[in-house]
Amino acid sequence: xxxxxxxxxxxxxxxxxxxxxxxxxxxxxxxxxxxxxxxxxxxxxxxxxxxxxxxxxxxxxxxxxxxxxxxxxxxxxxxxxxxxxxxxxxxxxxxxxxxxxxxxxxxxxxxxxxxxxxxxxxxxxxxxxxxxxxxxxxxxxxxxxxxxxxxxxxxxxxxxxxxxxxxxxxxxxxxxxxxxxxxxx
Numbered sequence: 001x002x003x004x005x006x007x008x009x010x011x012x013x014x015x016x017x018x019x020x021x022x023x024x025x026x027x028x029x030x031x032x033x034x035x036x037x038x039x040x041x042x043x044x045x046x047x048x049x050x051x052x053x054x055x056x057x058x059x060x061x062x063x064x065x066x067x068x069x070x071x072x073x074x075x076x077x078x079x080x081x082x083x084x085x086x087x088x089x090x091x092x093x094x095x096x097x098x099x100x101x102x103x104x105x106x107x108x109x110x111x112x113x114x115x116x117x118x119x120x121x122x123x124x125x126x127x128x129x130x131x132x133x134x135x136x137x138x139x140x141x142x143x144x145x146x147x148x149x150x151x152x153x154x155x156x157x158x159x160x161x162x163x164x165x166x167x168x169x170x171x172x173x174x175x176x177x178x179x180x181x182x183x184x185x
Contacts, residue, residue: 001025001061003037010043010053016075023083024057030090031097033062039082041075055082059090066090066152089152096148138168146171147179 003021005012012020024037037059044052051071055078059066068085072078140163141149150158150171162169167184174180 001028001034001037003039005039005041007040008042009045010041010075012041012075016041016079019076020079023079024059027059027083027086027090030087030094031062031064034059034064035061039079041078044071053078055079057082057086059086064093064152065149066093067154069154093148093152096145140166143169143171143181 040056042054053075056069070081140161146160157172170182
């Protein structure tokens with residue numbers, strides 16, 4: 001697996017870099033086919049914050065994306081916490097994949113061609129501006145699979161194509177802790 005390590009407002013020592021690569025490479029045993037890991041360390045400079053070190057990890061491969069972000073007092077503890085969370089998420093993903101295979105259902109992989117680029121909207125100087133853009137393939141999947149992907153990414157919503165209706169849909173985390181589903185008509 002290719003492990004990319006970056007940092008902001010902190011220095012990643014060779015020892016931390018080697019430890020990070022070792023821990024991240026061990027995660028392949030949970031879900032084979034992971035191709036890339038992006039690990040980003042940053043340090044908060046506010047003296048009132050005790051847990052200053054942040055470690056954010058994004059794993060990609062074989063159509064899966066898994067993300068976690070943790071904070072700790074030092075970067076070594078942060079990478080330990082991050083890999084622990086990732087182990088739990090990958091175990092959950094592996095269990096879900098085996099359950100689908102046992103039922104003879106399609107895989108929950110999200111492989112596919114990249115989504116076509118949308119034209120850039122015209123923005124007036126007095127309105128809000130789009131500061132970040134993302135593109136990703138939107139493949140058909142069941143709402144339960146979309147909920148799993150949302151949880152694995154650590155987001156509070158997930159856009160997907162509903163395999164039951166073949167229309168765009170969104171699952172989202174409600175304030176009461178339940179999951180909501182918005183389906184296009």
